[in-house]
Structure formats: structure tokens, C-alpha cells
Amino acid sequence: MLALAFSAAIAGIDAHVVRVETDSAAGVPAFAIVGLPDRALNESRERIRAAIVNSGFGFPPGRLLVNLAPAGMRKMGVAFDLAIALALLATDEQVAAAAIREYVACGEVALDGSLRAVPGMLAMTLAAKRAGFARIIVPEANRDEAALVDGIDVYAVPTLADAIAVVLGNGAKFRRRGVTVLDTSDRAACGDFADVKGQTLAKRALEIAAAGGHNVVLVGPPGCGKTMLARRVPSILPAMTTAEALDVTKVYSVAGLLGARPRVVSTRPFRAPHHTASRVSLVGGGSQPRPGEISLAQHGVLYLDELGEFTRSTLEVLRQPLEEGTVTIARAAGTHTFPARFTLVASMNPCPCGFRGVRGSDCRCNDMAVQKYLAKLSGPLLDRIDLHVSVSRVSFDELVQRGAAETSATIRARVELARERQLARLRDARVSTNAAIPAADVRQLCPLDVEPLALLESAVTRGTLSARAFDRIARVARTIADLSGSERIVREHVAEALLYRGADGSRTA
Numbered sequence: 001m002l003a004l005a006f007s008a009a010i011a012g013i014d015a016h017v018v019r020v021e022t023d024s025a026a027g028v029p030a031f032a033i034v035g036l037p038d039r040a041l042n043e044s045r046e047r048i049r050a051a052i053v054n055s056g057f058g059f060p061p062g063r064l065l066v067n068l069a070p071a072g073m074r075k076m077g078v079a080f081d082l083a084i085a086l087a088l089l090a091t092d093e094q095v096a097a098a099a100i101r102e103y104v105a106c107g108e109v110a111l112d113g114s115l116r117a118v119p120g121m122l123a124m125t126l127a128a129k130r131a132g133f134a135r136i137i138v139p140e141a142n143r144d145e146a147a148l149v150d151g152i153d154v155y156a157v158p159t160l161a162d163a164i165a166v167v168l169g170n171g172a173k174f175r176r177r178g179v180t181v182l183d184t185s186d187r188a189a190c191g192d193f194a195d196v197k198g199q200t201l202a203k204r205a206l207e208i209a210a211a212g213g214h215n216v217v218l219v220g221p222p223g224c225g226k227t228m229l230a231r232r233v234p235s236i237l238p239a240m241t242t243a244e245a246l247d248v249t250k251v252y253s254v255a256g257l258l259g260a261r262p263r264v265v266s267t268r269p270f271r272a273p274h275h276t277a278s279r280v281s282l283v284g285g286g287s288q289p290r291p292g293e294i295s296l297a298q299h300g301v302l303y304l305d306e307l308g309e310f311t312r313s314t315l316e317v318l319r320q321p322l323e324e325g326t327v328t329i330a331r332a333a334g335t336h337t338f339p340a341r342f343t344l345v346a347s348m349n350p351c352p353c354g355f356r357g358v359r360g361s362d363c364r365c366n367d368m369a370v371q372k373y374l375a376k377l378s379g380p381l382l383d384r385i386d387l388h389v390s391v392s393r394v395s396f397d398e399l400v401q402r403g404a405a406e407t408s409a410t411i412r413a414r415v416e417l418a419r420e421r422q423l424a425r426l427r428d429a430r431v432s433t434n435a436a437i438p439a440a441d442v443r444q445l446c447p448l449d450v451e452p453l454a455l456l457e458s459a460v461t462r463g464t465l466s467a468r469a470f471d472r473i474a475r476v477a478r479t480i481a482d483l484s485g486s487e488r489i490v491r492e493h494v495a496e497a498l499l500y501r502g503a504d505g506s507r508t509a
């Protein structure tokens with residue numbers, strides 16, 4: 001007899017509902033699964049057989065065929081176990097076939113019939129809801145994650161036998177209603193800008209970065225506080241919207257990082273991969289593609305400390321995400337796209353030894369070595385960094401000063417106002433920050449006053465300012481104007497933007 005059940009498969013960070021079709025026929029006992037299964041899926045045959053028997057049911061006799069559809073979609077992982085087990089039981093009428101079609105069922109079965117958590121349950125539950133299902137059965141251990149989704153009944157069960165009880169209509173006690181718990185954990189964990197003495201220019205640049213979504217690089221000698229500054233950026237970023245929070249949570253769910261007590265991730269991520277990190281851990285990949293650090297930084301900060309130590313090929317793969325906000329991972333079995341919209345904060349030394357330009361130190365790096373060091377970063381990467389900030393060591397006097405520096409909360413209040421102004425202006429441009437304004441729209445959305453415009457245009461005409469550098473200065477000036485509550489971009493805004501111009505030919509502007 002034919003039976004049908006539904007499960008879900010992860011693709012990238014989204015999931016799709018999968019049909020589990022089973023057929024049984026008289027004949028020599030056999031059990032096959034088709035529909036592009038990977039190796040893990042073949043192993044699930046033995047698990048499913050044992051789990052059914054150990055749950056007190058009979059394994060259906062005869063020739064059993066399981067087909068996972070649509071066939072074109074590569075299906076990975078072990079989340080189909082539960083639906084396959086239910087469909088098999090329906091083929092010989094131990095469970096009503098009509099009843100199981102009402103549910104999406106996801107979970108790995110263990111030999112003893114218990115259910116194990118699977119990664120990506122948030123995306124799977126969203127997929128079930130999107131496909132019009134009113135009910136989903138998940139392993140107990142995935143309960144809180146599935147329950148983040150409103151508008152679908154979640155049955156969280158510890159065992160296969162309990163899943164069958166749900167299908168038979170005896171599962172009320174396993175039902176969880178959608179409860180969206182927004183984690184309000186404070187941001188103090190990352191430290192406060194009040195801890196950083198002096199460094200007025202660097203702090204100001206980071207405020208501009210946070211307000212306009214601009215990428216930023218801090219250049220300075222070791223020990224000047226670059227890492228200390230960068231780690232505090234999340235403390236001044238605006239709060240996430242609910243939609244952003246769910247986006248981020250989906251990434252962490254698929255990466256299996258939500259932990260035992262999943263919540264909506266509601267604080268902006270801060271990821272700081274080491275320069276020795278592998279390419280896969282950075283951009284994502286693997287045989288069952290998982291998101292990498294750049295995706296885990298979604299809507300937050302990707303901090304690349306010691307930028308000069310990253311290999312050229314590593315930096316090269318950041319190009320697509322920096323331009324498009326996504327990363328595409330090509331695999332033999334198909335391509336996956338993960339979100340990767342983050343603010344890049346980078347820090348680096350000014351030269352290989354780190355002390356070039358520091359008074360009283362003896363940097364012996366020759367010009368060739370310095371050029372080679374900087375060349376690695378030039379081009380696509382530095383082009384995408386709107387703010388280049390030179391950081392020097394604070395004096396002893398500054399370090400011991402007692403006066404209270406501005407707190408992160410004060411700075412964040414200004415950042416949030418500036419973001420609101422941008423959102424109102426950019427509503428029709430389909431971007432949400434000044435940094436994301438496309439080149440084609442810069443002139444219209446960041447119109448400079450007559451005088452600063454004439455100044456920059458003559459620099460472009462003379463060839464001392466590239467068109468790209470012009471756009472960058474205009475975007476930063478727009479953010480500076482937004483921070484000061486000005487709709488017009490006047491001379492002082494442009495003058496300040498020029499402080500953060502890059503080392504790529506815009507220096508002489």
C-alpha cells in the first residue's frame with residue numbers, strides 16, 4: 001500500500017518541505033530509499049528498522065521503497081528518519097495514512113526509538129508553515145527552537161512512540177504554542193566605550209561606522225587600543241528589528257549553535273575569526289554546507305584583527321559578501337547561498353613590524369616591504385572600506401585621566417537617531433544604510449552643497465580623486481550630516497569625511 005508523509009530538508013539557511021512516499025509490495029523483504037539520499041540517509045535504514053521494532057511496532061514485511069521528493073533537491077542529514085518511520089507504519093496500516101499527512105515530521109531516530117535533535121529546526125518549522133501546514137512534530141530537544149515560530153502547532157516529543165501517539169490524536173500534552181522569547185541580555189558583555197581613554201578620532205569614526213553601516217579599518221601600532229575599540233562596536237549599534245533577529249537566529253540554528261535552550265538571537269553578532277582560520281570556517285562550506293563566520297556575523301560585526309596577516313586568497317573571498325551581502329558556495333551537488341550582510345571592522349599595523357611612524361621607535365621596514373604589505377589589502381578590499389582611521393597610542397596623561405568618557409549608551413542614542421533619518425530617506429531605495437547606497441544613486445541621495453561639491457569635482461577632474469573615492473566621501477558625509485541632524489550636506493561634513501579617506505589615491509583630495 002502507498003503512504004505519504006512530510007519532512008523538511010535544509011538548503012543553505014532555508015528549508016523546504018519534502019514528500020516522503022513509501023510503497024510496500026509482496027515479495028522478498030527489502031528496504032530501499034531513493035531520491036538523492038546521501039550516505040547518512042542509507043545508514044538511517046538500520047536506525048529506522050531498529051527504532052520501529054524497539055518502539056513496540058512491527059517492521060512492515062515485504063519489499064519497501066521510500067522515495068524522497070522532489071528528486072532534484074539534494075537531501076542531507078538525518079531529519080527525515082521520523083517521517084520515513086511514520087510513512088512505513090502507514091504502509092501496513094499500523095497508523096492511519098490520512099492522519100500522518102496532516103503533519104510535517106522532522107527528527108533523527110535512535111536505535112531505541114528515542115528522537116534526537118537536528119540542526120536547522122527553526123528554518124524547517126518556518127518552511128512547514130510557509131507550505132501551509134498547521135502542525136509539525138519535532139524532537140523534544142528541538143522544542144524551544146521550533147516554538148519560536150508563530151502560527152503553527154508544534155508537537156515536541158521524546159520518542160517515536162510519542163510521535164505516533166500525536167498522529168493518533170493523543171498528543172495534547174506534547175503541544176507547544178508559539179512563544180517568541182526575545183532575549184534581552186544586555187550588551188555590557190562587550191565592554192563600554194567609557195573604558196577607552198582618549199582616542200577621540202577613532203571613537204568618532206566608529207560612531208560614524210555604526211550610524212551609516214560603513215566598513216572601517218583601524219591602522220596603528222601594537223598596544224594602541226585597536227582591539228579594545230573594535231570589540232566595543234556592538235555596544236553602539238542600533239537594536240535589531242524583529243525581522244533581523246529572526247534572520248540571525250536562522251543562521252545560528254542551521255549552524256547548530258543555538259544550544260540547548262534556544263532563544264531568538266536578539267543582540268547583533270560580533271565574530272572575530274583568527275587570521276589562521278580555514279577558508280571553510282570563514283565563508284562556510286563542508287560536505288553538508290554550514291554557514292561560516294561571515295554569515296554568523298549577519299546584521300552584526302565581522303572583526304578581522306591583524307588584517308595584514310590574512311592571506312590574499314582569504315581576503316579575496318570576502319569580495320562577493322562585501323558587495324552583495326551574500327556568499328555563494330559552489331559544491332559538486334549544487335550551490336548554496338548564505339546571507340552575509342555585516343559591518344566589517346578591521347585593524348592592522350602600519351607596516352610589518354608595526355611601529356612605522358611611531359615617534360621614538362625604530363621601524364626598519366623598508367619602503368618595498370611596506371608597499372608589499374599594503375598591496376595585499378589594496379583593490380577590492382580597501383575599496384569597500386569607507387573609513388580609514390589612523391590610531392596612535394594615547395599618552396600616559398590621557399591613560400590615567402579620571403574624567404569620565406562618554407558611555408556607549410550615549411553614543412548609541414545618537415546612532416539610533418541617525419539610522420531613523422536614513423531609513424526615512426532611503427525607504428524607496430531598497431537599502432537601509434548610507435553605506436549601502438549604490439554608486440548610481442549617490443549623487444541623488446547624497447547631494448553635496450555647492451561649495452564642497454565644486455572642491456571635490458575639481459579634484460576628480462585633476463585626477464587626484466577617483467570617482468569611487470568621491471562616492472565614498474559623499475556617503476560618509478551623508479552619515480555625518482545625519483548624525484548632526486542636518487538634511488543638507490555642508491562643507492564641515494565633507495571636511496570631516498575627508499579625514500577618513502583611504503590610502504588608495506584619494507589621499508590628495
Ligand SMILES: Nc1ncnc2c1ncn2[C@@H]1O[C@H](COP(=O)(O)OP(=O)(O)O)[C@@H](O)[C@H]1O
Pocket residue numbers: 195196197198199220221222223224225226227228229394399
Ligand atoms: N585608549 C586606551 N584606554 C584604555 N586602555 C588602553 C587604551 N589603549 C590601550 N589600552 C590598554 O592596552 C591594552 C592593549 O590594547 P589593544 O586593544 O590590545 O591594542 P592593539 O589591538 O592596538 O594592539 C588594552 O587591553 C588596554 O588595557
Ligand SMILES: [Mg+2]
Pocket residue numbers: 223226227228305347
Ligand atoms: Mg590587537
Ligand SMILES: [Zn+2]
Pocket residue numbers: 351352353354355356363364365
Ligand atoms: Zn616597521
